[in-house]
Amino acid sequence: MSDILEVRHLTKRFGGLTAVDDVSFSVAEGSIAGLIGPNGAGKTTVFNLMTGIYKVTSGEIMFEGKPVHDLDPHIVAEMGVTRTFQNIRLFRRLSVRDNILTACHGRADYNVADSILHTPRYRQGERRLATESERLMDLMNLTEVASSRASELPYGLQRRLEIARALAVRPRLILLDEPAAGMNPDETMQLMALIGRIRDEFACTVLVIEHRMDLIMGICENIVVLNFGRKLAEGSPEVVQNDPAVIEAYLGAHEEVSAHA
């Protein structure tokens, strides 16, 4: 299996603060990988660098052999990388259907004149988008709530909708930022099954940030641990779980570490 994503010596500084410090790791194509670490370890910053929201200070991020750092987020999305957010960012006042329909936009190519004149190209395009979004809602079990406003959905469904909206972009790599935050154990179990299905049914590599160790240890094949912006450990769940440095970062062996974590 080749690597779909390769992060090399990634560094991000905000003024005097080094949020990500010389981090290198890679993600195998078709795998489910985890990015973990205590609060403030720089996990979300890594996601922001990967999706073009932040510019890198130094280092590079290669997706399918092509550099994706320092590109605009919409170009990164077109290349096949998209994400969800830690604090859910849905199109709140739109229906579930319109959230997904909007994200499908890249599948149609009609222009403004086509939309005003309702040319065959417009009608075909709209039909394709509608079919595609119905299919996605079906796969993600959102058909029942298709007409509800996104903001009115229960929390678990909002998370699922955000994942569905990201999948509408047809990504080859999807970045999930704390998808289980605020979920009860039952919802977390469903989410784990869902993440597995995404990988299999959408032929999509998954990189997930999560604090819930049960989820991470249950589904990830490879785990990268960050602490204070540096990579602490990398490997399979067993290797990471037994790594003394990881245990120290999480449980705190020294006074000074626990004070920071």
Added chain:
Amino acid sequence: MNWFYIKGILILCGINLTAVLGLSLLTGFTGLFSFGHAGFMAVGGYAAVWAGLRMGLPFPVALLAGGLVAGIVSLPIGRLTLNLKGDYFCIATLGFGEAIRLVLDNVQTFGGARGWAGIPVTTTLFNVTLAAALGTFVMVRLVHSRHGRNMIAIREEELAARTVGINALKYKMMSLFISAVYAGVAGGLQAYYLGFLQPKMFSMTRSTELTIMVIFGGIGSISGTVLGSILLTALPELLRAFALWRLVVYGASVIFIMISRPEGLMGGKEISIAWFRRLLRPVGVGGAGGSGGAGGAGAGGRGVRQ
């Protein structure tokens, strides 16, 4: 009230509606506030008169030329300011509007502060209605396309819109361009209705008036925009009986709407065929199941829920 007077009000409604439709795309659908659209009206107005009187183009072509010039002027402004976050864009447009007015005040080619008189009165109730109807039609179709949906997505959550592949800058520019074209055409219609142009007509007060109409009618609703601009244009005239108090009543009614319906008159909903059907349906039957027809007609597919 004689017909001549009523006709005058209706023509003003049509002119305002044309300008407000464009602004509605920018503010209501893309989420960008502008306090400089009178500036685009001025550019369009002067350009249309120039095209008509100096270049001898026929009236409809002159109007379109005015719209196009306003649109072209919007491009460098958009390029420079649309990267700025929300409030800063708003302030930049305010500066633009005032700058246009001051430039026109001082450039003698266009008559300076004295204005440009002797423009043939060509705008009639017929052609202003035609322009406003065409403008409404185009706008409805635009917001129900993927382009319109992309603009709405930017209004709702810009960062998320960008991560699903929407080029935010391009769509904001497109939205500003189209809204400037509408404002330009409205400026031309106004010039050819009043028979003269004066920079004073395009002050910030005029820009604010347009924005108030958008918000009054409801963010993200074309029917709201139509209702808002017609009501708020006609209201000061209907209130003439109150004499000195009419502007107080005008202000009070705007405040009343803002307090009682913060989302505006229509608040993202649309009046559509499905909406009328819903109205006629006996009370109690209209359950939770959103009717399929409403999806196609509502702004961005939002059905009307009561």
